[in-house]
Amino acid sequence: MSAPDELQDPLLGADFVNITCHGVRATLVVDAEGGISYAPLKVPGCKVVGAALESPNTFRVWYYTQRSRSKAGSDAAAAAPAFKLRKTLPFVCSSGTEAQALVQRVRQGASWHGRGKPLRLLAIINPSSGRGKSAKLFQKQVAPVLEDAAGMTLSRVVTQHAGHASELTRQLSLAAVDMLVFVGGDGTVFEGLQGLLSRPDWDAARLLPIAHVPGGSGNGLAHSCGLQDAATAAFCICKGVVSPMDVASVLQAPAEPGGSPRRMYSMLMATYGLMSNLDVGTEHLRWMGDTRFLLGLLWEIVKSRSYQASIAWLPAEEDCCSSTSAAACSSSSSSSSKPPVQGAAAPPSGPPELPGSNGCAAAAAGASSAAAAGAQQGACISLQDFPPGPDLPLLSQLGGQLPLSLPRQPNPCSQPHPCLPPHWRLQQQPLQMWALFNPPFVAADFKVNPQGRLSSGHMDMMWVQGLTGLAGRLKALEVQVKAQQGGHVSEDCVTLNKVRAMVFQPRDSSTCLMLDGEVVPAAPIFLEVHQGLIRVLINPAHRVEPAADRSRQQLA
Secondary structure (H helix, E strand, C coil), X not given: CCCCCCCCCXXXXXXXXXXXXXXXXXXXXXXXXXXXXXXXXXXXXXXXXXXXXXXCCEEEEEEEEECCHHHHCCCCCCCCCCEEEEECCCEECCCHXXXXXXXXXHHHHHHCCXXXXXXXXXXXXXXXCCCCCHHHHHHHHHHHHHXXXXXXXXXXXXXXXXXXXXXXXXXXCHHHCCEXXXXXXXXXXXXXXXXXXXXXCHHHHXXXXXXXXXXXXXXXXXXXCCCCXXXXXXXXXXXXXXXXXXXXXXXXXXXXXXXXXXXXXXXXXXXXXXXXXXHHCCHHHXXXXXXXXXXXXXXXXXXXXXXXXXXXXXXXXXXXXXXXXXXXXXXXXXXXXXXXXXXXXXXXXXXCCCCCCXXXXXXXXXXXXXXXXXXXXXXXXXXXXXXXXXXXXXXXXXXXXXXXXXXXXXXXXXXXXXXXCCCCEEECCXXXXXXXXXXXXXXXXXXCCCCCCCCCCCEEEEEECCCCHHHHHHHHHHHHHHXXXXXXXXXXXXXEEEEEEEEEEECCCCCCEXXXXXXXXXXXXXXXXXXXXXXXXXXXXXXXXXXXXXXXXXXX
C-alpha cells in the first residue's frame, strides 16, 4: 500500500497499540486527530474520516486522498480539490474490546470535532433532482462514510412534494440536529432555506450549518463551496469546516388580490432574460443533466431577444459615489469603468409592448395580471406589511414605503426618484440578460461570477446588452464560452456593479424572474444583502475565499 502524497508533521499525543496487519505484527499509532501511523503507511488526521469494524476484533481505517485533476475534472477554476475514499488493510487486535476502543478513538479524533459524542445529521433528500439518482448516490457514496466510518447519527427524510423541504426545516428541533445536509440541486437548498429563516427563532436557526451534497443539474452552491461531487462532500462533512455566507432578503408585494406580501431568501442568484429562459425553457430536458443548459443557451442566442426591466440599486461602499446625484449618474454605467455599449436599443418612451407569452412567461403567469394591476405609478407598500426577519436598514432608507413601480425615463440614469434616497442608481435600457450573483459558480463548468465571495456583504449585478445581428449572436456565443472560466467579465457588452440593496421591476412577459433557480411571480422585488447570515460547509482546501479569511471555523 502506497502512502498519500501529502504528509504532515510527526504525530503527537499518540497511543501505541500492537496489532497485526496483513499477517505482520506491527505497532499502530493513533493521534489526537484520528491520524494513524504504522510501517509503511502514515495517514494524517486531516485525511482520516473514521474507522469501521469488520469482525469483533478486526477493523479498517477510512481515509481520503486527493484525486488527480484528470479524474476530478478539467476545470482549473474549481474552488478546491476533489477527494477519493480509500481504506487501509484490516487491523487485527488482540480482543474485541481493544478494537472497539481504537475505532472509537479514530472516529472521535477525525470527525467529531472535539466532542465526546458523534454529530447528529439530518439529510433532506430530493429524489427528483437532476436525473433522479440523488437518493441512490447518497446511499452509496455518502451514508456509509458518515454512519459506518465516522459513526455519526444520520436521519434521512425523502421529500414527497414541492415545498416539503421548507416544511421540514420550519418544523425541525434545533436542539436535535447539529448539521443540515441537503441532497439534490440548488432548488432543494433554496426550499430548505426558506423554512429555516421563516421560523420565529430564525436568529438561532441561521447558525445551523448547511451542507450541500450535489445531486441536481447545476449545484452552484456545492461547487462554490468546493464540494464538487458526493464523495468530496462526504469527506468535507466529516471535517466540518464552515464559512459564513451572505443571504439576501427578497420582498415581494402580493401576487394576487387579497394575498399576503412575501419574504423570501436568496443565497445564489436572481436572473431575468436569457439565463431564466434557458433554465425554465429546458425543464423538460432535465434527464440530460447539464447538457440541457447548453441547448437552451444556443436557442436563446439564436433568438437574440432583449427584455424590458427597471432596476434601482444601492452600490456597495467601494462603488458608491458620495457626491451629488448628477455625479452618481455620470458614473453609473459600470463599476469597472468600461465604455458604454454601442448599438443598444433606445428605451421606450411609453408603456412597453408585451409580446405573447412563452414557456418561461407561463411559469410566472399566475401573478402577472395582479402585479400589473398593483404596480401603478406612485403606488407603495409598507415594510411593516412583510413577515419578520433580519433587519432591513438599507431598504428602510426608502422611508418605510417601497415603490411598486419605478419611473419610465428616457435617460438610463436621471435624477433620483422621489421614493429613492441619494446615491441609488437607475437602469432602464433593454437587456438581453440580467443577473445578480452571490458566489462564483452557478454550475460545475460555469464560473459566471469570478469575483464572487461567500461573505462579501454585497452581490454582483451583471447585465448584457447591445448584441444584435449575426455579429451580436457570435459575440454572445463567445461570451458564454468565456463564462466557463470567468473570462466574460472583461467584454464591453458585460456591465458589472456591486449591489447592497435593489428594487427590480420586470416589464416583459416573454421572460420570467427567478431566485436560486426557482420562478417567482412577475412583480417587483426589493432586495437587501445580509452579510454572513448563515453558515455553510466548505472544502478544507477551499481556494475561493481569501487565504487570510479568519471567518472560517471548525464546526463546534
